[in-house]
Amino acid sequence: MIYTLSLNPAIDRMYYVPDLTCAAPIRTDDYHVQAGGKGINVVKVLRQLQEPTTALGFLGGAAGTHIEQTLKALGATLNFTPIKEETRTCLAFQDQHNQTLEVLETGPTIQKKESERLKKQLKKTLPKNSILVISGSLPKNIDDDFYFDIIQSLKENAIDVILDTSGIPLRAALAAKPYLVKPNLAELIALTDTDLSEESAQLNAMQTLLDQGAQNVVLSLGEGGALFANHQTSYKITVPKIATPNPIGSGDSFIAGFAYALKHGYNIREALRFASALGVSNAKNKEIGKIEVEDLEILQTQITVKKR
Ligand SMILES: Nc1ncnc2c1ncn2[C@@H]1O[C@H](COP(=O)(O)OP(=O)(O)OP(=O)(O)O)[C@@H](O)[C@H]1O
Numbered sequence: 269m270i271y272t273l274s275l276n277p278a279i280d281r282m283y284y285v286p287d288l289t290c291a292a293p294i295r296t297d298d299y300h301v302q303a304g305g306k307g308i309n310v311v312k313v314l315r316q317l318q319e320p321t322t323a324l325g326f327l328g329g330a331a332g333t334h335i336e337q338t339l340k341a342l343g344a345t346l347n348f349t350p351i352k353e354e355t356r357t358c359l360a361f362q363d364q365h366n367q368t369l370e371v372l373e374t375g376p377t378i379q380k381k382e383s384e385r386l387k388k389q390l391k392k393t394l395p396k397n398s399i400l401v402i403s404g405s406l407p408k409n410i411d412d413d414f415y416f417d418i419i420q421s422l423k424e425n426a427i428d429v430i431l432d433t434s435g436i437p438l439r440a441a442l443a444a445k446p447y448l449v450k451p452n453l454a455e456l457i458a459l460t461d462t463d464l465s466e467e468s469a470q471l472n473a474m475q476t477l478l479d480q481g482a483q484n485v486v487l488s489l490g491e492g493g494a495l496f497a498n499h500q501t502s503y504k505i506t507v508p509k510i511a512t513p514n515p516i517g518s519g520d521s522f523i524a525g526f527a528y529a530l531k532h533g534y535n536i537r538e539a540l541r542f543a544s545a546l547g548v549s550n551a552k553n554k555e556i557g558k559i560e561v562e563d564l565e566i567l568q569t570q571i572t573v574k575k576r
């Protein structure tokens with residue numbers, strides 16, 4: 269069983285319209301609606317690997333019910349904390365000229381008693397030595413050190429936490445010693461405020477995160493693969509080239525793959541290869557968080573993991 273935590277999930281609505289610059293009302297029946305947000309993507313991918321998964325986080329209103337139904341249909345166990353306000357909906361529009369417009373709700377305000385309830389629920393739900401994947405940004409009015417607090421409070425149960433977030437909540441959480449953090453390049457640049465065009469600078473910045481408490485760091489570089497570092501060693505991962513990639517959700521797929529590998533006792537190199545194959549597989553698919561399980565074996569032979 270792998271546990272996931274999504275504090276600010278979303279319903280993603282995508283509309284395909286003729287022309288976004290048109291002032292008249294636009295009518296369309298060309299749209300799709302899906303449960304989204306990084307943590308939800310992680311659950312989707314874990315379930316495609318047939319890994320038993322329990323999803324935790326905040327859900328409210330009709331949008332919350334929709335997400336619940338999607339995750340249930342995937343066979344995940346649900347252990348969400350109900351909230352009074354409605355889970356957010358994010359809108360995306362795309363027209364025939366490939367112009368896009370995104371409208372992202374910041375999401376519900378979480379009440380103090382709701383966040384306290386979630387903390388208790390987490391402690392109660394997670395057995396000793398389990399793996400928790402925490403993904404995404406914090407809802408508004410939740411303190412920046414919320415992830416730090418959670419990771420700290422799970423210490424006595426020896427939970428390995430894989431944390432995929434950015435900015436101040438990530439920086440604050442490092443001191444609680446998460447098992448793995450996985451910024452992408454933009455997130456690492458924002459965190460360290462340095463130019464990271466050279467690999468040596470990237471490795472130095474990763475070292476800073478290790479010094480601040482992370483046990484392992486992956487810097488994911490899209491089509492450039494990834495770098496890995498811990499206090500003992502570092503690796504460079506290269507991935508095969510894809511003709512027309514759709515990389516949204518590749519980071520989430522990587523994270524799901526790494527959690528799976530950790531759960532099933534892969535060594536670090538095997539885990540990096542497997543996680544990368546999931547990232548690549550997601551990028552080969554139009555649908556976010558969709559992987560081809562039958563391709564994973566071949567993909568892994570096309571990925572290299574070399575010592576740095
Ligand atoms: N264009 C691509 N071609 C091949 N592999 C890719 C591509 N994009 C991503 N990947 C694979 O997926 C991994 C994670 O991707 P990326 O660095 O884009 O994560 P991310 O920016 O966190 O994505 P997201 O937050 O949208 O899920 C990469 O390390 C790589 O293995």
Ligand SMILES: [Mg+2]
Pocket residue numbers: 432452519520
């Ligand atoms: Mg990401």
